[in-house]
Amino acid sequence: MSINRPIWTKCFINIFVSNLFVFIVFYALLTLLPIYVTDALGGSESQAGLIITIFLLSAIIVRPFSGKLIDRFGKKKMLVASAVFFAITSFLYPLVDHYIALLLLRFFHGVWFSIVTTAAGAIAADSIPRERRGEGLGYFAMSMNLAVVAGPFIALTLLQFVSYVTIFLILSAIMVVGVLCTLGIKAIENTSPVNRSKLTFEDLFEKKSFPIAVVGLFVAFSYASVISFISLYAKSLNLLDAAGFFFAVFAVAMLVSRPFTGRLFDTRGPNTVILPAFVLFAIGLLTLSLTNVAWMLLLAGALIGLGYGSIVPSFQTLAIQAAPETRSAHATATFFTFFDTGIATGSYVLGIMVTTMGYANLYMSLSIFVIGILFFYQWMQKQKSTRKQLQSQTDY
Incomplete structure (x- = not known):
């Protein structure tokens, strides 16, 4: 029977691990940056909160456009490209020593987070047998669930022993592994013609x-x-x-x-x-x-x-x-x-x-x-x- 078709294929495992590392970096920074703002940059608690809000704001703004971008350039290409830029942005944190610059970096980081997670979710859904999609997407969501614990644990544990710069570099290295995982993914691309002349509601x-x-x-x-x-x-x-x-x-x-x-x-x-x-x-x-x-x-x-x-x-x-x-x-x-x-x-x-x-x-x-x-x-x-x-x- 078709229900026996496997979920944990090579493609699914790669997209699972890649998504796991994206969210580990996301949750680690979510935990670490408010402390970094108040401790290293001398910011207030409200400024620390804005660091989180600006990231979500950029993700919300870009998310509707990500489907159009993925259709136009392909799921695999957009997944790899957005994962690469997400990793590059992670490497920029040690270079930022001013609050306004950090806000801009967070906004830029949120853009790539929005695209990479949308592409990953679409590829994961496509790689799962349709009759097992509920089970398969449930497993895929485990990558985010594990990151909820792993991200903050890594950030707060490392903070006791190493500098902020070292933590940023370690998180960036984790994301590099996530990028490598995206290279082994095969995506089912949309073969329908894409309207390139104008942007419509259906594109968003x-x-x-x-x-x-x-x-x-x-x-x-x-x-x-x-x-x-x-x-x-x-x-x-x-x-x-x-x-x-x-x-x-x-x-x-x-x-x-x-x-x-x-x-x-x-x-x-x-x-x-x-x-x-x-x-x-x-x-x-x-x-x-x-x-x-x-x-x-x-x-x-x-x-x-x-x-x-x-x-x-x-x-x-x-x-x-x-x-x-x-x-x-x-x-x-x-x-x-x-x-x-x-x-x-x-x-x-x-x-x-x-x-x-x-x-x-x-x-x-x-x-x-x-x-x-x-x-x-x-x-x-x-x-x-x-x-x-x-x-x-x-x-x-």
């Missing part, structure tokens, strides 16, 4: 992926509270030591569940995974709001890892499945444009909210909000089903 977005991308935006908005404030929340509870293990537990929960949830997605349907995942995500946020001891903080990390960690690859799969085969890059770009926007918006809006309502109340409110997203998702699924029924009756 895949309309059929919009509904699930919108729901993904709301999920990312909620998750922004975790990546942005978990350390500060833990510090307010005198649980900062336990916070160091939060994302480790988070990642382990995702990695353990991924083989089962991916298979369930393909064999039993997406709702078999997505509906329980929403409930677990909400319970995880509720547990965070009630946390006062270390084990509760880690339990919340496990629940959020199981819930949120299953929702995102499932939604990415649905976004790609909604589009024609030749539009996988556009579908990937559309989904992550909305997703990145949710993270960036959530970090800002929830930062304002937390000053008035406190961390515990924020997480409790978000647990209710996530259940609301679940009902919104179900409503959209019913609307989609109704449209299909009407279409089939019209065709008949």
Whole structure:
């Protein structure tokens, strides 16, 4: 049977490892640069935050154009080129000793991050047998999950022993290995003619992926509270030591569940995974709001890892499945444009909210909000089903 076609081909392994190294560098810099700004450059906390925001901003701006670029020049060429420029940009960090220059470098770095991750996601989706796409993209997402732990661990461990310049060079060397992995990838290129004369809406977005991308935006908005404030929340509870293990537990929960949830997605349907995942995500946020001891903080990390960690690859799969085969890059770009926007918006809006309502109340409110997203998702699924029924009756 076709379901036995392998996922872990040479191409898939190469794209997995390459994506892993890109995200290791991404998360390592995400952890290191705020410290670098305040410590080495003498910047403020707000300036440290802007270093993160400017990177996401450039990724959001460029992401819609990445599908068009990939279609025009080819997935393999754009993957290799963007990985090379991502690596070159990484080598420039030791040369920057001024805050404004660092801001410009971060914006430039975000551009290549946007393109390389879009190309990688499209190539990964194409290399997976269609009937096993839920399982395969779940495995591919593990490259990002591992990097969530590995990146910060590498950065913070090295910081105790070597200089910032040395860390930047080590991260750059890691990215060079990622570039080498891209060279062994074979991509399925789009054979349809590309309109080179003008830029249209379809060149930037895949309309059929919009509904699930919108729901993904709301999920990312909620998750922004975790990546942005978990350390500060833990510090307010005198649980900062336990916070160091939060994302480790988070990642382990995702990695353990991924083989089962991916298979369930393909064999039993997406709702078999997505509906329980929403409930677990909400319970995880509720547990965070009630946390006062270390084990509760880690339990919340496990629940959020199981819930949120299953929702995102499932939604990415649905976004790609909604589009024609030749539009996988556009579908990937559309989904992550909305997703990145949710993270960036959530970090800002929830930062304002937390000053008035406190961390515990924020997480409790978000647990209710996530259940609301679940009902919104179900409503959209019913609307989609109704449209299909009407279409089939019209065709008949």
